[in-house]
Amino acid sequence: MSPPRKADDVVTELAQKGGVIVRSCASFPPGLPDHYIRVSIGEPWENEAFIAAITDIYQP
Amino acid sequence: MKHLIRKDFLKEGYVFATRAAEIARAAGGHTRPARLASNENPYPPSPKAVKAAADVLPPHANRYPDETNKEFIDALKKRHGDYRFVASVGMDGIIDTVIRTLIADGDQVAVATPTYSYYGLAVQAQGGTTVSVPRKADFSVDPEAFCRDAAGGTKLAFLCTPNNPTGGTTETPETIAAICENYEGILFLDCAYIEFDGTDYRPLMKRYRNLIIGRTMSKAYSLAGLRVGYAFVPEWYEPIYQRAATPPFTLNMVSQAAATAALRDTVHVKKIVSVVQEWRQRFIDECPYPVVPGGANFVMVDVAPP
Numbered sequence: 001m002s003p004p005r006k007a008d009d010v011v012t013e014l015a016q017k018g019g020v021i022v023r024s025c026a027s028f029p030p031g032l033p034d035h036y037i038r039v040s041i042g043e044p045w046e047n048e049a050f051i052a053a054i055t056d057i058y059q060p
Numbered sequence: 061m062k063h064l065i066r067k068d069f070l071k072e073g074y075v076f077a078t079r080a081a082e083i084a085r086a087a088g089g090h091t092r093p094a095r096l097a098s099n100e101n102p103y104p105p106s107p108k109a110v111k112a113a114a115d116v117l118p119p120h121a122n123r124y125p126d127e128t129n130k131e132f133i134d135a136l137k138k139r140h141g142d143y144r145f146v147a148s149v150g151m152d153g154i155i156d157t158v159i160r161t162l163i164a165d166g167d168q169v170a171v172a173t174p175t176y177s178y179y180g181l182a183v184q185a186q187g188g189t190t191v192s193v194p195r196k197a198d199f200s201v202d203p204e205a206f207c208r209d210a211a212g213g214t215k216l217a218f219l220c221t222p223n224n225p226t227g228g229t230t231e232t233p234e235t236i237a238a239i240c241e242n243y244e245g246i247l248f249l250d251c252a253y254i255e256f257d258g259t260d261y262r263p264l265m266k267r268y269r270n271l272i273i274g275r276t277m278s279k280a281y282s283l284a285g286l287r288v289g290y291a292f293v294p295e296w297y298e299p300i301y302q303r304a305a306t307p308p309f310t311l312n313m314v315s316q317a318a319a320t321a322a323l324r325d326t327v328h329v330k331k332i333v334s335v336v337q338e339w340r341q342r343f344i345d346e347c348p349y350p351v352v353p354g355g356a357n358f359v360m361v362d363v364a365p366p
Contacts, residue, residue, distance in 0.1 A: 004364040005364055007363060010363040015093070019090030019092070019093040020094040020096060021096060022096050023098070025226075025360065028225050029173075030192055031194050032174035032225075032226070033364075035364035036352075036360050036361065036363070037361050037363055038099075038224075039096050039358060039361060040099045040357060040358045041339045041340055041343070041358060042094055042096045042100075042102040043103075044339075045094070046094035046102065047339050047343070049094040050096055050343075051346050054347055054361070055347075055348055058349065
């Protein structure tokens with residue numbers, strides 16, 4: 001099993017590989033572990049791009 | 061000259077969601093990135109709002125705007141009913157003004173965390189300090205625990221629902237009522253995203269004198285660029301808020317006109333909310349990582365392996 005992923009790393013990967021800009025929740029302390037990202041609902045093409053990019057980088 | 065500056069303003073300020081945008085630009089190849097970091101509405105505002113804004117500008121821009129925001133307030137009363145309203149430059153303007161009426165050096169403010177970071181910054185700017193009131197593991201709020209943790213001298217409490225950034229359970233009106241009953245300070249309920257959920261807290265304004273409900277035209281109404289926020293306030297508090305509202309003019313005439321027309325176009329906003337809700341469900345269904353379901357125009361995703 002892979003080590004737990006950090007929100008900031010996933011944000012960078014989504015941006016670089018998929019051109020998808022989401023927000024790391026690491027800037028919402030206190031009390032939120034650093035493995036959450038916040039994703040807004042966008043235009044259909046943006047939403048499709050997110051689903052494709054997050055599926056692409058998924059590591060079970 | 062920095063020694064002249066108040067220490068609260070030498071700390072880090074608000075964190076904008078720009079870092080990822082810089083990364084995408086630096087990576088190149090993504091000339092048109094998908095902008096899903098700021099909870100913006102991707103759809104344009106009502107065409108009626110755009111027309112109203114354009115119409116008001118050429119003939120009237122030499123005059124000051126209506127300082128009472130009367131047209132917009134009247135539209136709010138028509139839309140929501142006979143409540144007391146105040147308007148400001150985004151809900152952030154309301155938050156600032158409310159804090160100014162209540163908080164001075166050393167005063168304490170409770171904040172249900174984790175949540176939107178601006179509450180804390182605005183409190184600090186007024187010399188106050190925040191007391192963190194942790195949410196439960198599912199990010200919902202237990203009213204008993206909230207009142208217990210917020211007791212002991214906080215004058216004001218911030219609770220965001222649906223909560224930014226966690227989403228999760230939207231608090232029921234009964235939960236909010238239980239807090240209003242037992243909390244001795246003023247509860248500021250931040251409902252920036254409530255149109256995407258539909259929970260109705262408005263009747264609580266008739267029952268409680270310590271409740272302020274903040275709303276915005278930035279999300280469901282697609283007017284983030286025009287900065288219009290408003291709040292339901294208790295009758296006794298309205299004149300106090302008005303006295304504290306500085307600078308003397310809040311909404312400009314373009315914002316007033318656009319917000320008034322947008323509020324009246326209920327068909328447009330309903331359509332947008334319905335599209336957002338459909339996509340929210342698709343995110344929940346199709347994202348391979350666990351998604352915290354919620355009632356806003358965003359979802360929070362847990363990217364640690366399941």
